[in-house]
Amino acid sequence: MQQxxxxxxxxVARRTSPYAPTWLGALLSYLVLAFWAVxxxxxxxxIFVTSFKLPIHVNDGPFYLPFIDxxxxxxxxxxxxVDLRNDxxxxxxxxxxxxxxxxxxxxxxxxSAAYGILRFPYRPxxxxxxxxxxxxxxxxxxxxxxxxxxxxxxxxxVLFLLLRKExxxxxxxxxxxxxxxxxxxxxxILPPVAVVIPIYVMFQRLHLLDTHLALIITYTAVNLPIxxxxxxxxxxxxxxxxxxxxAIDGASPFRIFLxxxxxxxxxxxxATFLLVLVFxxxxxxxxxxxxxxxxxxxxxxxxxxxxxxGPQWWYMSVLxxxxxxxxxxxxIALERYIARGLLxxxxxx
Amino acid sequence: MxxxxxxxxxxxxxxxPLRHRSRAGSWFESQTRSLFLLPAVLMLVFxxxxxxxxxLYLSLTRFQFVxxxxxxxxxxxxxxRKLIVGIEREHFLGALAALSPAFWLVFSxxxxxxxxxxxxxxxxxxxxxxxxxxxxVFALVGGTVIWLLLRTxxxxxxxxxxxxxxxxxxxxxxxxxxxxxxxxxxxxxxLAGRRFFRVVFLLPMMITPVGIAxxxxxxxxxxxxxxxPVWGALGLAEVSWVNYPWGARLAVMTGDxxxxxxxxxxxxxxxxxxxxxxxxxxAMVDGASRWQMFWKVSWPHILPVTxxxxxxxxxxxxxxxxxxxxxxxxxxxxATESLTLHAFMAWRTLDIGGSAAVAYILLFVVTLSxxxxxxxxxxxxxxxx
Numbered sequence: 001m002q003q004x005x006x007x008x009x010x011x012v013a014r015r016t017s018p019y020a021p022t023w024l025g026a027l028l029s030y031l032v033l034a035f036w037a038v039x040x041x042x043x044x045x046x047i048f049v050t051s052f053k054l055p056i057h058v059n060d061g062p063f064y065l066p067f068i069d070x071x072x073x074x075x076x077x078x079x080x081x082v083d084l085r086n087d088x089x090x091x092x093x094x095x096x097x098x099x100x101x102x103x104x105x106x107x108x109x110x111x112s113a114a115y116g117i118l119r120f121p122y123r124p125x126x127x128x129x130x131x132x133x134x135x136x137x138x139x140x141x142x143x144x145x146x147x148x149x150x151x152x153x154x155x156x157x158v159l160f161l162l163l164r165k166e167x168x169x170x171x172x173x174x175x176x177x178x179x180x181x182x183x184x185x186x187x188x189i190l191p192p193v194a195v196v197i198p199i200y201v202m203f204q205r206l207h208l209l210d211t212h213l214a215l216i217i218t219y220t221a222v223n224l225p226i227x228x229x230x231x232x233x234x235x236x237x238x239x240x241x242x243x244x245x246x247a248i249d250g251a252s253p254f255r256i257f258l259x260x261x262x263x264x265x266x267x268x269x270x271a272t273f274l275l276v277l278v279f280x281x282x283x284x285x286x287x288x289x290x291x292x293x294x295x296x297x298x299x300x301x302x303x304x305x306x307x308x309x310g311p312q313w314w315y316m317s318v319l320x321x322x323x324x325x326x327x328x329x330x331x332i333a334l335e336r337y338i339a340r341g342l343l344x345x346x347x348x349x
Numbered sequence: 350m351x352x353x354x355x356x357x358x359x360x361x362x363x364x365x366p367l368r369h370r371s372r373a374g375s376w377f378e379s380q381t382r383s384l385f386l387l388p389a390v391l392m393l394v395f396x397x398x399x400x401x402x403x404x405l406y407l408s409l410t411r412f413q414f415v416x417x418x419x420x421x422x423x424x425x426x427x428x429x430r431k432l433i434v435g436i437e438r439e440h441f442l443g444a445l446a447a448l449s450p451a452f453w454l455v456f457s458x459x460x461x462x463x464x465x466x467x468x469x470x471x472x473x474x475x476x477x478x479x480x481x482x483x484x485x486v487f488a489l490v491g492g493t494v495i496w497l498l499l500r501t502x503x504x505x506x507x508x509x510x511x512x513x514x515x516x517x518x519x520x521x522x523x524x525x526x527x528x529x530x531x532x533x534x535x536x537x538x539x540l541a542g543r544r545f546f547r548v549v550f551l552l553p554m555m556i557t558p559v560g561i562a563x564x565x566x567x568x569x570x571x572x573x574x575x576x577x578p579v580w581g582a583l584g585l586a587e588v589s590w591v592n593y594p595w596g597a598r599l600a601v602m603t604g605d606x607x608x609x610x611x612x613x614x615x616x617x618x619x620x621x622x623x624x625x626x627x628x629x630x631x632a633m634v635d636g637a638s639r640w641q642m643f644w645k646v647s648w649p650h651i652l653p654v655t656x657x658x659x660x661x662x663x664x665x666x667x668x669x670x671x672x673x674x675x676x677x678x679x680x681x682x683x684a685t686e687s688l689t690l691h692a693f694m695a696w697r698t699l700d701i702g703g704s705a706a707v708a709y710i711l712l713f714v715v716t717l718s719x720x721x722x723x724x725x726x727x728x729x730x731x732x733x734x
Contacts, residue, residue, distance in 0.1 A: 037545075040607075113388070122382075189715055198401075221397060284674075302563065
């Protein structure tokens with residue numbers, strides 16, 4: 001008798017949770033969610049099925065279920081992995097190398113910049129910036145006129161160091177950290193197509209076209225703003241006391257950054273890394289301009305499947321599947337970090 | 350400016366300098382500090398600022414082959430003129446419909462609205478010169494865009510790559526946002542198995558747009574795609590809706606929506622979960638319905654985040670190229686060409702100046718859209734709440 005009393009109370013408490021739907025609401029929610037899950041999964045399922053079809057299965061109209069509608073065949077897989085072994089492997093390796101190195105590089109440069117902007121006051125003077133730009137332009141022009149680039153760069157560096165104080169004194173308007181942060185983040189607005197032709201010419205001059213290095217450098221630059229943006233918001237919520245006590249104990253800024261700040265930001269780093277990796281893994285436009293054969297990445301080799309004999313869906317499906325598997329596996333593994341790490345600043349308000 | 354964080358009581362506004370025990374002198378110290386920032390800044394200077402200037406110059410030139418190589422002939426604004434009034438106008442702006450009374454009626458209403466918008470800024474007590482000028486520029490550009498939109502979208506007209514891009518951006522973001530918000534709300538409820546939905550809904554974001562384009566081409570194939578029986582029953586088996594301009598644009602937008610709704614979903618879900626439970630419980634005690642609780646409590650609370658995700662998508666959506674290029678190859682004709690694809694096509698035909706001009710106009714359009722969005726919507730929303 002006495003035990004029966006708390007039960008109804010519990011039930012009342014559960015029903016008043018603002019997140020608990022009524023049974024009708026739950027039913028409708030499940031319907032909508034299941035519908036969208038089908039919308040998301042069906043295309044992936046269809047590629048999967050198509051990759052086991054023979055041309056005749058595709059051309060004779062839609063067949064849906066392997067073993068029931070049609071007998072699956074590994075021909076497309078065999079063709080991609082055995083017959084075309086090197087033509088599949090090379091773009092795959094290129095993509096892995098380029099995406100991983102550029103993501104790591106963007107993360108390294110971006111996190112340190114974000115940390116610097118958050119913790120150290122910078123006061124770049126307009127004069128110094130103008131001097132730098134003028135010298136850089138002069139060096140490029142001189143290089144175009146036939147001066148050896150080593151000499152040009154060396155004299156520019158010397159001139160910059162000599163004239164720095166002078167220029168800073170003459171035009172002493174200075175910028176703050178917020179200006180720098182805004183400048184870096186606003187670079188994300190820039191559409192890549194607006195800068196890709198000069199970048200193409202630059203790599204052509206340096207004989208770096210169609211190499212991994214060209215893509216790695218470009219992707220790093222493209223992804224830097226987003227790393228700075230996300231990581232700055234993430235670092236902001238780390239308390240400064242730990243860093244200060246380490247600083248008083250004599251740890252250098254690099255030491256503090258590497259052994260205190262970065263380990264504390266793992267969720268943010270994981271989410272940012274995933275996002276940046278996905279961007280470089282799937283990037284199309286820059287690869288289209290900057291590579292031709294040797295450094296071609298997977299999105300391009302998939303797009304090229306539509307060449308002479310019309311779209312060969314079965315081969316394409318295999319390529320799409322092997323391309324999306326690693327990122328999807330990673331996304332599932334890092335799913336709990338994404339919600340916590342991505343845009344933490346924006347969400348915490 | 351791009352963030353919504355700086356509201357009252359959310360930590361220090363500026364940088365917090367670390368107090369170091371002074372060690373090897375302040376010169377060494379300051380050099381170490383600038384090493385944190387310098388690599389990133391140099392990288393951006395060399396890969397986006399300098400190329401931007403070079404692009405500006407390229408957009409003023411014409412690429413010519415000469416014996417033994419090529420040269421860039423300076424042609425002034427000819428590349429831009431070509432796009433706006435010259436032979437490329439149909440490609441870039443589109444074909445204009447004839448002026449009709451209905452057009453004048455709608456346009457005069459829009460013009461009055463814009464005029465009121467500018468005049469109201471003059472009457473504001475703190476009428477700062479920059480604010481008024483900004484509104485005037487916005488009204489002028491907005492008026493021109495609407496003038497062209499009305500004339501290209503009405504019967505007899507045809508939108509070019511500029512308006513196709515704007516349609517992708519606005520239509521795509523609107524659908525992605527409302528769809529993402531609805532799904533995020535449903536998934537934020539206490540339902541068994543919601544983790545499954547969270548993971549599944551994330552997947553499209555990870556898939557390469559080129560792959561999505563091909564996948565949707567298979568799906569949209571009316572004769573051999575999975576929905577062929579449905580189309581056949583409707584008597585549509587022999588036509589392809591990718592052959593019609595609006596069908597093709599819709600196909601591109603469907604792919605884009607499929608890919609980017611997850612982004613809205615994941616961020617809005619995290620935001621909805623950060624709404625304090627006490628607020629919702631208090632509303633519940635006061636007898637608010639679920640509908641009211643969402644629109645009066647949750648939604649205002651997540652408005653800043655909402656505004657930020659829309660801004661991010663606004664910036665990114667303008668860069669669309671892979672989907673139209675692979676899905677429809679820009680066709681039929683040039684109906685699905687986005688500005689980036691237009692620039693790429695021009696580059697491929699060695700019209701390098703024209704390509705740079707299109708790219709520069711895109712840069713202008715993105716910057717203008719982002720700054721007007723920030724100053725008219727984002728700033729207000731992010732401060733109100």
